[in-house]
Amino acid sequence: MLLVAAALVACRALAPAPAPVPAAPAPNPDLVQRGAFLFLDPGLSGDGTRSCAGCHPGGGSDYRIYREGVEVAIGAEGGRRSLPLRGLWQTAPYLWDGSLETLRATIDRMLRVEMRGGTIRPEDAVALEAYLQSIRPFDRGRIAPDGAPREPATLTSRRGFELFREAGCPECHPPPAYTRPGLFDVASDGQWSAPTLRGVSVSGPYGHDGRWSSLERALSAAGHAPEPRLSSEELHRLLAYLRLL
Ligand code: HEC
Ligand code: HEC
Known part of the structure; x- marks a missing residue:
């Protein structure tokens, strides 16, 4: 009995400690709700044809490959699979190449490239960011x-x-x-x-x-x-x- 207990304690000690993960943010619910509309709004894209949700359905990924916002074949040179947006506070820095430190910079890049020259009012960007921060990790x-x-x-x-x-x-x-x-x-x-x-x-x-x-x-x-x-x-x-x- 004692031996088993000692073995268990030893196992616990050997297990790697969970990595420190920033606490979940608590964004303002009114902003989150407004951001949820913006996420679905093709009006944010430069040519009015696409919304964030098109490539990130339900805040996840459509698992398609894009280059400069255009769908390309699997494995194509420069192609990048769309990423899920769940638990974003745990996954910085952003993009496959980790080149963007902040969510705001990532939203700007998505508007410019994936949304084909889309624009957003500063107060809407705050709401969209609040919505993104509200998406819980897959669980x-x-x-x-x-x-x-x-x-x-x-x-x-x-x-x-x-x-x-x-x-x-x-x-x-x-x-x-x-x-x-x-x-x-x-x-x-x-x-x-x-x-x-x-x-x-x-x-x-x-x-x-x-x-x-x-x-x-x-x-x-x-x-x-x-x-x-x-x-x-x-x-x-x-x-x-x-x-x-
Ligand atoms: C045409 C498809 C497409 C559209 C539209 C799109 N995205 Fe993306 N998104 C992608 C792809 C592809 C990536 C990965 C790009 C890379 O890593 O280079 C990505 C990555 C991201 C990331 C980084 C996630 C991480 O963990 O690194 C965020 C955040 C994001 N998108 C938010 C948005 C928002 C907000 C919108 C709307 C303003 C949007 N996306 C519109 C395809 C799209
Ligand atoms: C040295 C760091 C490293 C180790 C160790 C590692 N991975 Fe990865 N893993 C990565 C990287 C980087 C990628 C993305 C590679 C790419 O996209 O080309 C990845 C991708 C993946 C993917 C694909 C996920 C997706 O969404 O495309 C899976 C699944 C995965 N790893 C599981 C594992 C498992 C299970 C182990 C242990 C057997 C493991 N990895 C060990 C770095 C690592």
């Missing part, structure tokens, strides 16, 4: 803040969580946000932000230009896959865990 309620599966969880997913840590995933994708600031070279033609893994199993394609058609491919890609390579049984466990996020 199935299946994991604790330290990333451990909440009970009842399958043995496979619990072992998947162990493997997630053993394989070094939290180095770049630490819970609870499953992303951390910085650029990483995982042999995918450049240095990229580590995308959050919250809700990652909802849809692909994966990677900054959609180069990985499935989670299996993302986790088997040379330079990103753990060394030694995962066996198919290990991959199965890891996927069971990723489906809880």
